[in-house]
Amino acid sequence: MTAESAPLDQSGSSMISAPKSFGGISSLSLIALLIIGVLALEFHLVLTRSIHWDEFHFYGQLADYARGNEISPFQTFHVQFFAWIPGLVENGIDGIVLGRAVMFGCQLITLASIASIAQRFVTREYAWLTVLIYLSAGYTLQHGWSFRTDPLATALIMSSLAVFTRARLNILTVPIAGILIGLAGLVTVKAILLAPAFAGMAWLRWSEARFSTPRGATIIAIPAIAAATFFALYAVHSDAVSAGEAATSLQSAGGAGQSMLLAGLPPYLRFLAKGAIIAFPLVVLITYAVPQIRAHKRDEKFALIGCVATLLALAIYRNTFPYFYPMMLAPVAAACAVGLKHLAPRYSVRLIAMVAAINAAGLWVIDGASRLPQQREIISAAQEIFPEPVAYFDFPNMLTDFDKANGFLTTWGLEDSRAAEGESTYRPILESKPVPLLLTIDWTRHANLLAVMEDMPRKELFAEADQRLLKQTYRRFWGPFWLAGTQVSAGEQAAYEVMVPGTYTVTGSDIAIDGTAYQSGETLVLDRGVVNMTNNSADSAGIIWGDKLKRPEKAPPQRPYWTRF
DSSP states (O other): OOTTTSOBOTTSOBOOOOOOEETTEEHHHHHHHHHHHHHHHHHHHHHHSOOOHHHHHHHHHHHHHHTTOOOOOTTOTHHHHHTTSGGGOSSHHHHHHHHHHHHHHHHHHHHHHHHHHHTTTSOHHHHHHHHHHHHHSHHHHHHTTOSSHHHHHHHHHHHHHHHHHHSOOSTTHHHHHHHHHHHHHHHOGGGGGGHHHHHHHHHHHHHHTTTOHHHHHHHHHHHHHHHHHHHHHHHHHHHHHOSSOHHHHHHHHHHHHHHTBOSSSOTTHHHHHHHHHTTHHHHHHHHHHHHHHHHSOHHHHHHHHHHHGGGGHHHHBSOOOGGGHHHHHHHHHHHHGGGHHHHHHHHOHHHHHHHHHHHHHHHHHTSOOOOHHHHHHHHHHHHHHOSSOOEEEOSSOOOTTSEEOSOOOSHHHHHHHTSSTTSOSHHHHHHHSOOOEEEOOOOGGGOSHHHHHTTOGGGGGSOHHHHHHHHHHEEEEETTEEEEEEEEOTTOEEEEEEOSOEEEEEEESOEEETTEEEOTTOEEEEOSEEEEEEOOSSSOEEEEESSSOOOOSSOOOOSOOSOOO
8 A cells, every 4th residue: 555545544644554562562652662761771871971072162152151251142042041050050061961951851852743743644653663763863862962052953943843744824833833943043053954844844734725825825924933033032142142233143143154064075974874874773764765755645745855855964064963963864754754654564663663772772882981070070170270260271161160261173163263374363362361271181083282282293273373372381280281381491591471470389499580589389470471580400490370279189080081973
């Protein structure tokens, strides 16, 4: 029986039969139990998996907003949702884990939305089996709940698509669908990459009304409401987080939106290959869905193809990292539920469900060691070393209670920092405020600041002027912590440019600074400028920022501090 001839229930779902029981329980109950089991494994990862650098950056924006600091209004609307978190936690890690729990709830909304959309084309069992397959896909299990823009935006966009697909289009549901789309766009501009799903579904809903003008106007009202919601709330948000005008912010957003598009071959195809391997039940479902989509009536076919077309993001979007896949694949999964019309009768619902659950369990087992303990040690060390938070340089904003003075050192961030080739981007920062701390917590495979401070190959990502400045300004203090200061070898003289004003402590042997002798442990106050240092002793000596700051007694945690994608 083809999809064209299959009888439909009142909701429009195909009434193709499916296995009804397993071990005395219905197939739907079995699927529900397996979904709960996979969600339990996933929630364990919510609590224990290493925090990723994007999550530190994401939470850092929230922490800055909570402290009253200005932030860019572009893709920071999430601070309006999560402004309550910093007041409930003692450090950024606890805040991120709490935020993950909220994102886990967002994922539940996405799962329910996938089931709702799928039931427009298949039975309830098949719809929820599709949810299980999507949930068990590797990147969904590992990143579908991460504290980033993606899970929140996915919940908003998929719930809007579910309303648009299943609800009566009236004075209540049309504004709801439009507002949800507008909010998703505020959270992240990449929500636009799911537009094909709405285009295909719009054609189906219009065809149901025999392409009537009133229905067409109703459908057009949804993107109009979405645009109005976006611009109105963007203006309010911009005034709340930034002194800049909303129009200027939107111009910057437009430039960033263009830069997110590919200008050549996709740079992250390796994640596609890995994602396909660890999500093979979903890949099989997509494969089986293709002939089933062909068998549908023309208008339904357009809707299904529109949902699957979100895969085109792989060809036009630059940052197709693993955490983007759960967002991109949500409408794909909803449409590919039709593949179960052929797959389930051949292999049985219960076998497919068990394979999906086993895939999830296997990925959970081999996910790797958590680096959360090391990350907690670093944050605890920062709180122990510094009585009060200070400004600092690092890669992702790991010390979210401190004042990060440089940008987010992703590929984009490094490209921006080298826009003025040959000029230092760090000197103006250091000249504007004291930045006593540099934190080299980078992942060694793509070290940034760590490469500069330890002469690793990727130091060339920084302008030579910045490489020299950072190495001359900071010296190692404890583990990944570097403080402003310098050392002079025995019997040597050196000129040191003080870029970080404040109190310094003499270390090592006695030393003369601008002609004044200081003994080890003494303190002095230095302003910006060059000081001349003479070490006439037999040991190295120097100065380091701070008033006798104490190193933690515990040894620094071993690298790496991160878990791979």
